[in-house]
Amino acid sequence: MSKTKYILGLFADPDEMMHGIDKLQQNSVPIYDVYTPMPIHGIDHKLGLKDSRLGYAAFMFGCLGGSTIFSMAYYMLVHDWPMDIGGKPAFAIPDFVPITFEWTVLFTAFGMVATFFYATHLFPGRAPRVMDLRATDDRFVIAIDAKGNIPHDDITKILKDAGAVEVKHNDRKYVSYE
């Protein structure tokens, strides 16, 4: 029984890596994840990931921000302490537009980014779960769960044929824990 936990295919070129994903999928090898130093469009669809729903979250937060400040302005200037400014109405909607807009933007930005961090488990001090240290530099890494997969040599061969510059058989899942 091999001690290999994960097989990593390291590519130097994003197009060859995409080719590698295709080859693995043609051979029915399940892919655990792909790590790249920059966003590569199209991998998410190849791996069958759903589109991000952060846009909906952003919209909700925006609505929340706009209605919060508008309600606050209404309460403060119309309900709690209406002022007579030249006999003009206290409920001066046009004057509330700038602040409503600003808080819509503010809540959208902070709410969406917080949701992104929460969903992706990003927070200050989180131990980085890195499978290969060069994946944030110049290597495009396809990670394959070794357990219960087809013979490891076959996977190595598929990756090499697709143009991988290096194939690693790792005993540990993450290399970044000290």
Add this chain to the structure above:
Amino acid sequence: MSSHSESIIREPLITGKDITYAQITNDVLRPVENMPGRAWWIGFVVACLGACLWLFAVSWTFWYGIGSWGLNKTVGWAWDITGFVWWVGIGHAGTLISAILLLFRQNWRNSINRSAEAMTIFAVICAASYIVCHMGRPWMFIYSLPLPNQYGSLWVNFNSPLIWDVFAISTYFSVSLVFWYTGLLPDLATIRDRATGLRRRIYSIFSFGWTGSVKTWQRFETVCLILAGISTPLVLSVHTIVSMDFATSLEPGWHTTIFPPYFVAGAIFSGFAMVQTLLLITRKVLGLENYITMFHIEAMNKIILLTGSIVGVAYITEFFIAYYSGGEYERYTFLNRFIGPYWWAGCMMYGCNVLMTQLMWFKKIRTNIPISWVLSIVVNIGMWFERFVIIVTSLHRDFIPSSWAMFYPTWVDVSIFIGSIGLFFTLFLLFIRVLPSIAMAEVKLILKSSSEQAKKKLIEHEQLNDEQVEYYKESLTKFDSIEAVG
């Protein structure tokens, strides 16, 4: 997407012969991973002295009150609000580059957006410090927030543009910071994975555990796109609201409907000038000529020319409307800019902003680095004088001649202004020392499509229109980072 090849007639955005992904990381991180050179230290010491001067002058203001400034009964706003508007305006270019140019898919923004956005944040810090200073008693800032208090509660007046400004500037600063930091995460992870020991631990904390997995990148791109989408109207709203601080008053010279678009154009104008001032030095000192190329410099000069011309049209419109309005006070105010005691400030404003930038029509000037640098400083000076003219020249002769006065700055006014520049440069120099000054992940994105070597490969391997290839080779002659054109 990465294999998509771009039309040959587009100029390269990355020059240099053997630029690989690893090379980009090495080049960008050189100043972060090594001790800084002599140029950085000299700059840093000078900037720190400026920041100390700022600290001293601001403390002096807080101790003795704003009576230590040169303000008087007639001129109640002078260098403080001039400095505030100037700094906020400078900040605008960063958001324009990072948000608006992203929405327009302008790939050349990729190598300048990081430092431009850092500049935005530091400029807004300087601007906000002016607002707090001019309150005299800074703890009174709390009353500009809609918080319950012991007076009733006496709420803030949401009908006032000054309160809109509090909301606009604070939103602008915090959203810019979030946008900038989210974009930094992948690059911080790159530094982390290359570092060892304590440095690794520090960057590990700040990189939030970024790994670069597929789902992370997918969400990251969604977040960046939406942030760009909301930052675009935000940045326009900020200077619009700043202009309303003036435009909603009844002061001749301020009470004009052209102010919002005029201020926004002026803000982008001065901001790009500051980006140019900083980047022309940075690319040289940090050796980033291959990433911030002549194409970038020329493109920014074109934006300076465009926005400078818009500002020029706004000036002419103001004069025409002052004449056409038939209003006696309105006419006098605008005439006073030329024939009044502040005629020299008006000349600086019109000369630096309109006349000097028209030189940018000439390609030789747009692509000349020393001249571009000098012109960018000229624009910054001109834009400072624009705010000075709008504020002080409009105020100093109001409706009653008996209250006419002049404004003379004290050493505190001057020190806060010079000091704020020192503070800005201190922060900027620290930034290029500890954080990557170029967004590495974004530059890597365009390596295969828009680099000089990709274009060369295209010429060698593809059937291309000879005329277009000639045109492309011709365009390379202006680049200072390309030696011989083959």
